[in-house]
């Protein structure tokens with residue numbers, strides 16, 4: 001196995017990791033502020049992918065505009081979902097929210113099947129996205145570069161929002177202590193809704209990338225990104241935004257290496273491995289790499 | 299300033315406050331004392347809207363001449379806007395926000411342009427906070443956290459300040475400092491409702507006081523009278539304190 | 541005069557009703573209705589046994605179909621005719637090649653294997669709480685699915701096993717319905733059951749009462765898994781085919797839904813919700829197919845669950861049983 005091959009695999013892992021990181025960031029933010037494992041987060045990725053398909057192929061809008069509109073759609077869906085399902089459950093046990101999100105996920109998937117049928121659709125980006133860039137010996141598609149750059153831009157924007165704005169302070173304050181945040185005059189319902197919407201918007205954009213990268217989408221496609229985001233978030237420490245990003249890249253790179261370096265007969269065990277890793281981390285290091293102890297919010 | 303009329307408050311299925319009546323007049327310091335579990339925190343949380351009374355009402359007047367506002371069913375963020383600021387039990391600082399961010403959260407609902415200058419006057423009042431301004435608040439000592447909590451409450455420019463056991467777990471010297479500060483704050487026109495375990499200090503600071511026992515007001519009056527009251531001395535000043 | 545206690549009285553009524561129902565179905569119902577009646581019975585076993593875990597202790601497990609799969613495959617493999625094995629399962633391990641059991645022992649072994657695996661899994665996973673436990677048990681379900689897919693020498697992988705013998709009759713199903721309800725009832729109204737409910741209500745308080753949290757939880761988990769395993773075996777020989785995808789997250793969701801709608805902790809609630817759920821999906825199936833509205837019933841079901849979680853989070857019966865039964 002050559003050095004170049006490994007470098008190439010790592011480069012692929014970074015692309016994959018970028019997408020995982022984007023899905024994981026929203027997942028983690030939502031967990032941080034609501035203590036909700038949002039099982040439907042992956043289905044927002046699916047909605048983002050189908051929105052992209054529609055705007056790009058049926059309406060024929062240019063890609064950058066599509067990306068912005070996907071962001072808006074994701075934001076809107078997030079707002080709607082939070083307001084109609086999770087707001088009325090505020091204060092219920094955590095597991096109630098989780099079961100509700102499982103319901104939501106099943107609902108969205110079946111809506112997809114009902115409206116669009118379960119058939120996978122081909123997803124074609126404009127041709128220029130597939131041209132190859134060579135950096136010394138490593139080959140990148142333009143698409144990969146776009147994915148990585150977009151991820152970096154979104155992550156920086158998000159970190160600025162969280163760390164430098166009033167809303168960002170309110171989001172962090174609410175995540176740390178709900179009651180005291182209310183005593184400070186923060187309208188927590190609004191802040192939670194916005195957090196949910198922002199996380200969903202980013203997931204929807206990840207759906208655009210996902211479709212472009214894998215070339216096929218279907219209504220059940222959200223399961224894998226949702227699951228991987230969860231694992232990435234847990235690796236990084238659920239609730240921590242830098243943790244989710246780190247976790248996304250660790251997962252993406254190790255997954256590509258795992259499949260690339262292992263004998264092929266093991267690759268069918270991949271899903272099982274992902275879950276075993278997840279369960280082990282939950283038991284052995286529940287706060288992940290960068291997480292704080294999240295359970296003890298007042 | 300504040301008038302609580304006949305409220306009943308439940309936590310889960312437990313009936314915690316029974317027909318509670320309490321009044322705080324403009325410019326006063328009123329203390330509310332009582333044993334553990336009497337319902338002091340519950341009272342304060344009800345005033346600031348975190349808990350809802352089952353019946354009864356809470357009326358609040360921003361100043362003597364204005365119309366009383368019924369705050370009974372307002373959410374906490376609306377109540378904060380009326381000028382009520384609540385320093386919660388255990389100080390409630392945000393451990394993973396910096397000291398400065400904690401202070402800024404205190405001014406969350408303000409839109410004027412004097413937030414920066416108020417921040418500076420907080421730093422003047424509590425120089426240690428300026429020194430630690432970029433540190434995560436969770437790393438502060440207990441006394442520093444209390445100062446931060448108080449500073450944060452003042453950042454909203456309150457007219458009415460509620461404090462839940464500010465002396466809890468602090469060294470006597472620091473408690474002394476904090477109480478001095480409360481006195482100064484009050485002299486600048488802020489009305490104060492103080493919950494305390496440390497009954498002596500609370501009664502010395504306040505002009506009037508209420509004694510709460512298992513969710514009922516059992517005594518009320520001038521602090522100076524209560525401090526010499528036999529019952530109060532036995533329950534809160536003698537046995538309980540030593 | 542023989543004196544019969546109130547409990548004994550209920551018991552006799554329950555047995556009579558179940559026997560009469562099975563007899564009527566067996567002799568007068570057409571094939572489709574008989575099938576539905578069997579599905580109802582299996583749903584009841586699944587829901588009541590999940591209630592032993594989820595309802596009484598507050599442990600939220602999504603792993604029930606995994607135990608069903610273990611029980612189902614075990615029963616199916618153990619009863620698989622030796623003569624047919626060469627054709628269907630050419631790589632079958634030699635040590636087991638000559639073992640063929642009849643239905644009942646195979647069913648029991650299936651249940652016991654599910655329970656044993658539950659004990660092992662529970663040992664590591666049950667220290668997690670709330671939604672983390674739910675996720676870990678969901679992971680367990682996926683892992684079991686992957687295993688079944690890959691151990692094709694005994695499971696035939698993704699193709700699954702078909703042409704199983706129709707051992708499962710309505711009498712077997714409702715016999716096990718009885719055993720499940722009886723066990724759940726006994727457990728609920730025993731001192732063990734009270735400690736289970738105590739764990740659910742307040743972990744700290746029950747710790748101070750000296751209830752051994754870990755072993756009580758583990759026991760609830762293992763007991764639930766046993767009946768899930770039995771349900772799996774019954775299922776296998778009712779529909780006479782098994783594939784790994786049968787035991788999906790959707791199935792897990794549906795069982796959880798029955799328990800939540802009925803009221804976590806309420807046996808009566810689980811039974812009634814199981815009946816309603818099965819009838820509802822069976823009634824909607826033809827509508828879905830003739831108008832090709834695939835996904836419709838699952839959407840409606842998901843919406844119902846969300847509405848219940850919002851407006852009646854304790855379900856139909858809370859955690860109690862109707863007055864006249866107690």
Ligand SMILES: Nc1ncnc2c1ncn2[C@@H]1O[C@H](COP(=O)(O)OP(=O)(O)OP(=O)(O)O)[C@@H](O)[C@H]1O
Nearest residue numbers: 309310312314332333334335336337338339340341
């Ligand atoms: N979340 C809750 N659920 C149920 N009961 C509660 C809850 N919080 C407090 N209580 C009960 O309400 C009563 C009053 O509690 P509260 O915290 O108001 O007392 P307190 O006077 O502030 O006591 P302390 O001096 O210990 O702070 C207590 O009996 C307490 O057990």
Ligand SMILES: [Mg+2]
Nearest residue numbers: 338339340387
């Ligand atoms: Mg208190």
